[in-house]
Amino acid sequence: MKLNDPKKYSLSELFKNFNYKIINIPPYQRKYSWGMDQWSKLTDNIDELLQELIDNVDKDINDIYYMGTLIFHNDNNKGEINIVDGQQRIVTYLILTSAFYDFYYNKIYLTADEEDKNHLVKQAFENILFLPPQKIYEKNKNRVKTHRIKLHEKDMNIYKSVISNENKYSNFKLSKAKVFFNNWLNEKNKEELEVLTQILLEKLNIILITINEIEDVFVLFESINDTGLKLTVADLLKNLLIRSYQKYEVDQQKLDNFASDWSIKIEEPLGTNIDKFLLHYFISKYGKNPQKEIFPEESVSIKNLFKFYKSAINDIDNNLTDWLQDFYDAAKFYSAIINKNNIYSDEIINNFSAAKKTFNLLNDFKTLRIQQIYPFILSLKPYKFTKNTEFENTNKDLTILLNYLFRTIIIKGKSPSHVEREIYELVEKNIEGKSINLESKPFIVKESLEIADFANLLWKNAFESYRLKYIQTKYCDNIIPHGVNLDSNLELEHIFPQNPSSEWKNDSDWKEVIENEELNEDILKCIGNSTLINPTKNKKAGNSIWEKKRQAYNQDKTWFCFESDETLKSLPIILKPKDIQQRSINIVEYLINNKVFAILENEKEISFDTDKNEFVTK
Numbered sequence: 238m239k240l241n242d243p244k245k246y247s248l249s250e251l252f253k254n255f256n257y258k259i260i261n262i263p264p265y266q267r268k269y270s271w272g273m274d275q276w277s278k279l280t281d282n283i284d285e286l287l288q289e290l291i292d293n294v295d296k297d298i299n300d301i302y303y304m305g306t307l308i309f310h311n312d313n314n315k316g317e318i319n320i321v322d323g324q325q326r327i328v329t330y331l332i333l334t335s336a337f338y339d340f341y342y343n344k345i346y347l348t349a350d351e352e353d354k355n356h357l358v359k360q361a362f363e364n365i366l367f368l369p370p371q372k373i374y375e376k377n378k379n380r381v382k383t384h385r386i387k388l389h390e391k392d393m394n395i396y397k398s399v400i401s402n403e404n405k406y407s408n409f410k411l412s413k414a415k416v417f418f419n420n421w422l423n424e425k426n427k428e429e430l431e432v433l434t435q436i437l438l439e440k441l442n443i444i445l446i447t448i449n450e451i452e453d454v455f456v457l458f459e460s461i462n463d464t465g466l467k468l469t470v471a472d473l474l475k476n477l478l479i480r481s482y483q484k485y486e487v488d489q490q491k492l493d494n495f496a497s498d499w500s501i502k503i504e505e506p507l508g509t510n511i512d513k514f515l516l517h518y519f520i521s522k523y524g525k526n527p528q529k530e531i532f533p534e535e536s537v538s539i540k541n542l543f544k545f546y547k548s549a550i551n552d553i554d555n556n557l558t559d560w561l562q563d564f565y566d567a568a569k570f571y572s573a574i575i576n577k578n579n580i581y582s583d584e585i586i587n588n589f590s591a592a593k594k595t596f597n598l599l600n601d602f603k604t605l606r607i608q609q610i611y612p613f614i615l616s617l618k619p620y621k622f623t624k625n626t627e628f629e630n631t632n633k634d635l636t637i638l639l640n641y642l643f644r645t646i647i648i649k650g651k652s653p654s655h656v657e658r659e660i661y662e663l664v665e666k667n668i669e670g671k672s673i674n675l676e677s678k679p680f681i682v683k684e685s686l687e688i689a690d691f692a693n694l695l696w697k698n699a700f701e702s703y704r705l706k707y708i709q710t711k712y713c714d715n716i717i718p719h720g721v722n723l724d725s726n727l728e729l730e731h732i733f734p735q736n737p738s739s740e741w742k743n744d745s746d747w748k749e750v751i752e753n754e755e756l757n758e759d760i761l762k763c764i765g766n767s768t769l770i771n772p773t774k775n776k777k778a779g780n781s782i783w784e785k786k787r788q789a790y791n792q793d794k795t796w797f798c799f800e801s802d803e804t805l806k807s808l809p810i811i812l813k814p815k816d817i818q819q820r821s822i823n824i825v826e827y828l829i830n831n832k833v834f835a836i837l838e839n840e841k842e843i844s845f846d847t848d849k850n851e852f853v854t855k
Contacts, residue, residue, distance in 0.1 A: 243306075243444050243445065243446050244444070244445050245442055245443070245444055245445075246442065246443055246445055247301075247438065247439050247440070247441060247442050248304070248327075248330055248365070248437075248441050248442070248443060249361060249365055249437075249438045249439070251307075251443065251445065252364065252365050252385060253364070255318055256368075256369060257368060257369070258316065258317065258318050259317060259318070259368070259383070259384075259385065259386070259387050260309075260317075260318045260319075260320060260327070260385060260386045260387070261312075261317045261318060261319050261320070261386075261387045262319075262320050262324050262328075262386070262387065262388050262389060262392075263310075263319045263320070266320065266324050266389075267469075267471075267472050267475075268389060268391075268392055268500070268504070269324075269325065269328055269388070269392055269410055269411050270325065270410065271325045271328075271329055271410065271414070272410060272413075273417070275325070275329070276329070276414060276417045276418070279304075279329065279333070280418070280421050282302050283302065283433070283436060283441075286300060286301075286302050286436055286440060287429060287432055287433060287436060290432050290435070290436070291428070291429070291432055300440070301439075301440045301441070301442045302436075302440055302441055302442065303442050303443070303444070304326050304330065304441055304442065304443050305323065305326055305443060305444075306322070306323065306443065306444045306445075306446060307320070307322065307323035307326070307327060307443050307444070307445050307446070308320070308321040308322040308323060308445075308446045308447075308448065309321065309445065309446070309447045309448070310447070310448050310449075311447050311448070311449055313449075317387075321448065323443070326443070327386070328386065328388070328396070328411075329414060330441065331365070331366060331385065331386060331400075332396075332399060332400075332411065332414045332415050332418060333414075333418050333437070334362060334365050334366060334437060335366060335399065335400045335415065336415055336418035336419050336422055337362070337418070337422060337430075337433060337434075337437055338362045338363070338366065339402065339419075340422045340423075340425075340430060341358070341359070341362065341430060341434060342359065344427060344430060345427065345430060345431065345434075346358075346359055358434060358438070361438055362437075362438075365385065366384070366385060366400060367382040367383060367384060367385060368382075368383040368384075368385060384396070384397065384400070389500065391500065392411065394406075395409050395411045395412060396411055398412070399411050399412055399414075399415045469511070469512055470511075470512045470515050470516075470539065470542050470543050470546075471503070471504075471511040471512055471515060473543045474515065474543060474546055475499055477543075477546065477547055477550060478495070478499075478550070478557075478561070479495060481550055481553070481557050498565070502565045502568060502569065503565070503568055506568065506569065506572035506576075506579070506581065507568060507571065507572050510571075510572075510575055512539060512542075513611075514567075514568060514571045514572075515542060515546070516537065516538070516539055516542055517571070517611040517612045517615060518564065518567050518568070518571070518612075518615055519537055519542060519545060519546060519549070520537055520612035520616075520661070520664060521567075521611075521612040521613070521614075521615035521616040521664060521667075521668075522549075522563075522615075522616075522668070523537075523545070523549055523668070524537075524661070524664065524665050524668055525537055525661045525664070525665075527545065527549070566620040566621070567615055567618075567620055569581050569620065570585070570615070570619060570620035571611070571615065573585055573596070574595075574596055574599050574611075574614070575603075575611075582596060589622065589624075589625045589627075589628050590625060591625050591626075591628035591629045591632060592619075592628045594628075594632050595619070595628050595631055595632055595635065598632060598635040598636060598639060599611075599614060599635070601639055601707065602635075602639060602642075604703060604706070604707050604710075605639075605642075605643060605646070605703070605704070605707055606703065607642060607656065607660075609656070609657040609660040609661065610635075610638075610660065612660070612661070612664050613638075613660050613663055613664050613667075614631075614635075616663075616664045616667035616668060617631060617667060619631060637836055638660075638663075640834045640835060640836050641659075641836050642656050642659070642660075643834060644691050644834060644836070645659070647691060647694050647695065647698070648690060648691055648694060687854075688829060688840055688841060688843060688854060689843055689851075689852045689853055689854050691829075691834070692825050692826070692829050692843050692852040693851050693852050695708075695764060695821075695825045695828070696763070696764060696765075696818075696821040696822050696824075696825040696852070697759075697763075697821075698763070699758050699759050699761070699762035699763060700762050700763070700764070701762070702729055702762075705729055705762065705764065705767045706727075706729045706767075706769070708764055708767075708824075708828075709729065709764075709767055709768060709769050710727070710769065711828065711833050711834075712824055712827070712828060712833070713769055713798045713801075713802070715827075715828075715831055715833055716798060716801045716802060716827075717798050717801045718801075721769070721798075726771075726772060727769040727770065727771065728769070728770055728771075728772055729767055729768075729769065730767065730768050730769065730770040730779065731761060731766055731767060731779075732765075732766050732767070732768065732783060732786070732808070732812070732817065733747070733750070733760055733761060733766050733783075733812075733814075733817060734779055734780045734781075735761060736780050737751060737780060738780045738781055738782065740781065740782045740785075741782055744782075744813075746813050746814055747813075747814065750814055760814055760817055760818075763817065763818070763821050764820075764821045764824050764825065765804075765817045765818060765819070765820030765821030765822070765823075765824060766817045766820075766821075768796070768798070768802070768805055769798060770790065770796060771794065771796075778790060782812075783808065783810070783811075783812035784810050784811070784812075787810070804820045804823045804824055804827075805820070808820065822845050822852075825852070826843060826844070826845060826852070829842070829843050829852075830842045830843065841854040841855060842854070842855045843855065
């Protein structure tokens with residue numbers, strides 16, 4: 238890699254050095270992403286320098302503030318300067334300069350007597366923001382000003398609005414940066430503004446490195462780990478794909494459109510979930526350990542994901558366009574299943590009615606914190622489905638898988654992350670094109686999932702809140718005519734509360750529960766002690782004894798499923814711990830015998846044996 242010798246510039250000298258060239262942010266760069274932390278750090282450092290210069294006004298202070306390193310690619314073919322690294326810093330400096338120029342022009346330049354107006358300083362700031370006039374006579378004409386920097390199309394429109402103070406895009410970071418710097422400058426007096434003039438023109442320095450060969454740009458881009466925001470997997474992959482485009486594609490228009498496609502099809506719909514999608518998509522396409530011959534102990538993770546993507550894309554040969562189309566289609570579907578009421582989910586459901594149940598099932602996995610379901614669903618390529626029956630068949634498989642994993646987690650006491658092996662085995666089979674029969678062995682290990690064992694653990698165990706809400710949601714979904722799903726804003730409510738009022742202690746049975754930590758946990762977090770309620774303002778009633786809680790919640794219609802839930806309605810007014818335990822038994826018996834958590838169609842029914850104090854199969 239050939240680099241020109243690094244050079245030190247003040248930022249005003251930098252723009253003067255490239256007097257008539259536009260500085261371009263190429264498509265492999267991310268959008269503007271700096272925020273409050275970076276802006277505050279910059280102004281704090283400038284304030285320190287400002288105070289030192291004011292305190293030593295009679296001394297020659299040589300202190301400067303380094304804003305870091307800029308790396309430019311000198312594209313002689315297009316006559317442009319491309320930013321390889323440092324775009325966040327340079328754009329921030331330009332917005333700061335724009336804010337300062339507004340204050341300087343209005344508070345210093347316009348208020349000065351004509352003979353005291355510093356036309357050179359005014360022109361210096363204008364030449365930072367815009368290309369200088371190429372001919373002397375242009376200075377006094379109403380010429381169209383050309384901005385010094387060229388950003389991505391959407392960012393460019395926002396940037397122009399920010400520089401011209403039109404404020405059309407107030408919710409975007411570029412606009413918020415201008416507001417931040419305006420507020421900062423608004424606190425400065427005239428003396429401080431005068432000193433800031435010197436700082437912005439002379440004291441903010443950078444180190445510039447220039448590269449002449451495009452290949453060097455991409456290699457260097459991958460190795461950047463500067464003082465700005467670290468590059469994400471998405472940043473690196475975007476750079477790699479552009480590099481691959483240049484290698485395989487002869488259609489320049491496709492390359493020019495790539496940045497726009499990436500923004501519309503990846504960044505906007507996925508938002509903060511981009512890297513998560515990249516991980517799940519890679520596993521769905523290549524497996525958890527696609528290079529086990531080379532890296533036998535290394536499986537794919539966010540940390541090493543780019544290395545695996547780089548290897549995979551290098552093997553694409555001339556099929557980059559087809560690869561990208563599948564990538565974009567998968568991203569669209571992924572955004573639909575992770576974002577509620579997404580326009581893509583509406584579009585899919587309108588075309589395939591069975592897809593609504595698919596989304597609800599995937600949401601069940603999400604509620605149970607089984608994140609590995611995403612590579613599995615992507616490996617089925619539902620974004621290529623053309624028939625409603627394909628979603629219907631997928632729903633059957635997802636239902637079996639969901640119930641199998643839930644029962645496995647409960648019976649074996651596993652955390653959701655511990656079932657990933659079972660899911661990734663299915664992903665591998667999908668990648669290899671092997672048919673999967675989820676109702677057959679060896680996937681379903683019947684011996685470890687006996688229905689009576691599962692039922693006994695359900696009614697006896699103490700559960701975390703998210704699992705209790707899942708169980709109650711499945712229960713209510715079956716007893717209420719119109720059903721319920723986990724997307725609703727229903728809240729989990731404990732009948733015997735986490736913070737019981739003193740009235741509970743007046744009952745000797747409940748006093749024993751309260752004073753026995755283990756017993757308290759068992760009762761508090763069991764299925765029979767939980768129900769779903771609508772959000773209520775009557776929060777204080779939640780800690781009251783059952784008689785008062787029942788009355789208060791009925792009055793403000795807090796109970797969500799009270800009228801349909803016989804196990805709740807039948808609880809006696811004077812509630813005892815044994816009543817809560819009996820309700821657990823009743824709910825579990827209903828769930829099992831109504832096949833809510835069934836894996837196989839012919840699973841046996843259960844009944845409660847009071848002598849054994851446990852469920853047995855009929």
